[in-house]
Amino acid sequence: SSISVFAPATVANVTCGFDVLGFAIDAPGDTLELTLTETGEVRITEITGDEGKLPLAVEKNTAGVAVLEYLKHLGIKQGVDIRLHKQMPLGSGLGSSAASAVGAAFAINELMGAPLERKDLLPFALEGERAACGFAHADNAAAALMGGFVLVRSYEPLDVVNISVPEDLFVTVIHPDVEVPTKQMRKLLKEQVPLKDAVTQWGNVGGLIAGLMSSDYALIGRSMEDVIVEPLRSTLIPGFQEVRKAAMEAGALGFGISGSGPSQFTFSQGPETAQKVAEAMEEVIKSLGFTYQVYVSKV
Numbered sequence: 001s002s003i004s005v006f007a008p009a010t011v012a013n014v015t016c017g018f019d020v021l022g023f024a025i026d027a028p029g030d031t032l033e034l035t036l037t038e039t040g041e042v043r044i045t046e047i048t049g050d051e052g053k054l055p056l057a058v059e060k061n062t063a064g065v066a067v068l069e070y071l072k073h074l075g076i077k078q079g080v081d082i083r084l085h086k087q088m089p090l091g092s093g094l095g096s097s098a099a100s101a102v103g104a105a106f107a108i109n110e111l112m113g114a115p116l117e118r119k120d121l122l123p124f125a126l127e128g129e130r131a132a133c134g135f136a137h138a139d140n141a142a143a144a145l146m147g148g149f150v151l152v153r154s155y156e157p158l159d160v161v162n163i164s165v166p167e168d169l170f171v172t173v174i175h176p177d178v179e180v181p182t183k184q185m186r187k188l189l190k191e192q193v194p195l196k197d198a199v200t201q202w203g204n205v206g207g208l209i210a211g212l213m214s215s216d217y218a219l220i221g222r223s224m225e226d227v228i229v230e231p232l233r234s235t236l237i238p239g240f241q242e243v244r245k246a247a248m249e250a251g252a253l254g255f256g257i258s259g260s261g262p263s264q265f266t267f268s269q270g271p272e273t274a275q276k277v278a279e280a281m282e283e284v285i286k287s288l289g290f291t292y293q294v295y296v297s298k299v
């Protein structure tokens with residue numbers, strides 16, 4: 001039997017929430033087709049939309065790893081053919097590797113008759129993330145798997161909490177066409193954080209969650225500040241300060257790097273503002289000579 005699934009792109013970190021906050025967007029995303037076979041082997045038989053950049057070797061591909069880990073957990077030997085259709089840019093900060101891993105974990109579980117609950121599939125997707133960037137960060141994968149806005153409250157044990165968001169909260173994401181691998185962007189980070197910065201950061205995380213849950217748009221905006229990761233990464237992101245300025249002047253509530261970049265995102269109240277913000281951001285990226293994709297979605 002066969003199944004075809006869609007897994008969405010995600011925005012991780014959401015400014016102050018490095019490795020703990022993320023949310024799914026309506027589009028883009030990946031489509032995966034999985035087929036059970038008699039070969040006894042897990043194979044990636046086709047990848048489209050990646051310009052030949054992704055590994056076909058199962059144990060190096062996030063989708064392949066997720067399926068291998070899932071079958072290992074169940075203790076069964078099962079042939080599976082995976083066809084992966086990438087419909088979003090790689091190395092973009094849109095959770096591309098997570099989407100493939102989550103789609104694969106979800107699909108194989110369905111094909112096996114859904115013995116595991118959806119939330120219990122996260123560890124398999126995280127092994128895919130580990131294969132892609134060296135660290136099993138859960139902010140993209142949990143958001144792609146569960147949908148909506150999530151908080152990874154803890155890694156050990158894994159504890160993922162869904163956060164409600166205001167009806168009228170919209171995201172604008174712009175992706176300048178440059179590839180910045182997450183692995184490289186994680187190497188920039190420091191192991192130690194000054195206490196003063198930690199205090200600012202957890203104040204903001206608390207404020208952002210409180211703002212989202214109580215539909216306090218001003219509080220959401222005030223809390224969208226990252227004093228730990230963004231100062232290190234933003235220097236490698238094309239036009240970061242100019243795009244921020246343009247987005248804020250066009251009425252965005254707040255602005256930040258999407259995941260590890262180079263995509264950048266904003267929150268806005270209402271679709272009209274989110275669209276205006278999109279146009280303002282596009283102007284800057286265009287003037288810098290980049291081609292780009294822009295996405296507007298309800299959060």
Ligand code: HSE
Nearest residue numbers: 012019137182259260
């Ligand atoms: N939290 C991860 C990071 C997200 O910032 O490295 C990568 O998309």
